[in-house]
Amino acid sequence: MLKPLNPLLHSELRLAIVSILVGVEEADFVYIRKETGATAGNLSVQIDKLQKAGYIDVDKGFRGKMPRTTCRLTEVGRKAFSDYVETLREYIEPR
Amino acid sequence: MLKPLNPLLHSELRLAIVSILVGVEEADFVYIRKETGATAGNLSVQIDKLQKAGYIDVDKGFRGKMPRTTCRLTEVGRKAFSDYVETLREYIEPR
DNA sequence: ATAAACAAGTTTACAAAATAAACCAAATAT
């Protein structure tokens, strides 16, 4: 029987967010938005979910006078991602 | 910018179904149900969607007197799966 | 100085998807 896929990560946008953060100490809202092509609303919602799950830390500060939201992956998030990828391989790799 | 993931395949159960069919000439409803642990209702619905998309062929026959639904992957489905996997790698492989 | 346009998000309302519960028809077991 196939293992279940972590539903929090098995979502296109959330997976994209985490995927970006895995390779990059930190990234801000605007950057992630550009990389993913997501709408701001959708991105805001999904970042929230990842934060509530403890997968990412979100820091709201300012760059000059403009608000700036910075995200970074937590250890919990990193582990969840690598578990997810491992499980996913069972689905996509030839058996 | 990340490529979008085929939404028809980016679904745990549908991905599981196709994943099973990739390696196995054909498989019946009962077998897929056991392999995936899905409820019959959910499986029925998802098989329908894959069929309507032309990703699988569904044959309803009888084994003895009992109904038997057999599925097999079409070439279209096989191609869609391999494209999906390729795209997915951009999300899960280190960049 | 005021208004218009822009930036960075958040909230809310709607659409789509997933899922389970209820159902159906036929077969088998009691």
Place this chain on the structure above:
DNA sequence: ATATTTGGTTTATTTTGTAAACTTGTTTAT
């Protein structure tokens, strides 16, 4: 004979995803 199981389908509910509308503040133009 009737109760249970098998092999599903249909329908209704819940969950999820997404975009549109809104908020707060900033820059730019007039």
